[in-house]
Amino acid sequence: MNYDVAVLIGRFQPFHAGHCSLIASALDRADRLLLLLGSHRCAPDTRNPWSSEERERMIRAALPADWQRRLEVIPIRDHLYSDNLWLAEVQQKVLAATDEEDRVLLVGHRKDRSSYYLDLFPQWDFQDVPLNSDVHSTAIRQAYFSGADDSQWASHVPEAVRAFLTDYRETGRYRWLRQEADYIAGYRQLWSVAPYPPTFVTTDAVVVQSGHVLVVRRRVRPGQGLIALPGGYLNQQEMVVEGMLRELREETGLKVPKPVLEGSIADRHVFDAPGRSQRGxxxxxxxxxxxxxxxxxxxxxxxxxxxxxxxxLADIYAHEDSFFEDHVQIIQHFISRI
Known part of the structure; x- marks a missing residue:
């Protein structure tokens, strides 16, 4: 059966040979392809190093001209704490780019547990496309940001992507990401001798007053220079609220009496997405x-x-790609309830 529109969802960090085969399969089955580009406007880190614009340039440079004419790239944001918000955005973007009578095919590859989202669209037919290569973006990024020899990653990406990544190594952003990667690797190595993978507990304060939220610019890695909520690791001998108030004072010097701060706590929530931090x-x-x-x-x-x-508060989304980890989504969770 031939379809009017195929939908392919991914982060493409970076675009590699396996992704190219997915696009080929999609365009064999449909007249045009909607490529939904995930993690839009995320702050750069070694998991999401390239912006949506940079990834679209990579993808288009790697594809034949006739494929590009049938391709529309549509960025979508992550919603770590709500599949329904993410689904709504995907549905809305596809609805806006299709006609009511269009036959839609979702194309993808079930590689691991992270592919569960492929089962969330019963309104579309689905085609599981096996890949001839076992290449993964994670392995490419790890080799690329570790300074490994080009042979460990270059053969897995199209020539145009290889050229982009080679030039990218001369940028200040690459050097910043390389330092981040080295820090994360060293941090994980410190805990590798633990008898089991550690779970860390932190606190964050979302202080809101008169349409403003209190934030900091990070001095240290990871995320050096990024905007963040005041917070940090919980000490062994303190309650969670005490740890939050301590970190708030240490990082901001907020001149509000402690009883006032305690009496102004309007809500609290645990944020526990397993991949929210690269530290573990x-x-x-x-x-x-x-x-x-x-x-x-x-x-x-x-x-x-x-x-x-x-x-x-109006500036949060203008600067969302400068926020550390999931802190924009934490702020969004609370201010939507005020």
Missing amino acids: RVITHAFLIQLKGGVLPSVRGGDDAEKAFWMP
């Missing part, structure tokens, strides 16, 4: 502190924070 399994307890309107209290960076400042 990190579960954070986040608290919403809703302060009364008025003049914003003075703040200053301290401890692990290079700078502390009040950000207007």
Whole structure:
């Protein structure tokens, strides 16, 4: 059966030979292809190093001209804590790009547990495409950012992608990501001797006042220079609330009495997506502190924070690709409830 539209969902970090075969299979079965590009506007790290624009350039440069004419690239955001929000965005984007009578085919490859999303679209036919290669983007990124010899990754990507990645190594962003990769590798090595994989507990404070949220710019790795919520690891001998208030004061110097802060806690939630941090399994307890309107209290960076400042809520999404880990989604969770 020939379809009007094929849908292919992925991050393509980077685009490799296996992805190329998926596109070929999709275009064999459909007149045109909607390529949904995941992790849109994520802050760069070694899991999502390239922006949506950079990935689209890679993909288009690697494909024949006649394939490109039948291809539409549509970025979509991640929603770590709500499959339904993610599904709604996918459905909305596909609906906007198709006609009501179009026959739609979802194309994909079931590689592991991360492919569960392929079963979430019963309204479309599905084609599972086996890949001739066992290449994975994760292995390519690990070799590329470890400084390994090109032979360990270059043969797995199209020539145009190889050229892009070779040029990219001369950029400041590559050097920053390489340092991040080295830090993460060293951090994981420190814990590799533990008798079982460790689970870390952290706290984060979402302090909101007069349409602003209190944030910091990170002084240390990982995420050096990125915007983050004030927070950090829980000490062994403190309660979670105590740890949150301690980190808040250490990183921002917020001049609000402790009883006022405690009395202004309006909500709390645990954020535990298994892949939320590249350091390992990190579960954070986040608290919403809703302060009364008025003049914003003075703040200053301290401890692990290079700078502390009040950000207007309207600016969060303008800067979402500069936020550390899942902190935009943590903020979004709370401010949607205020």
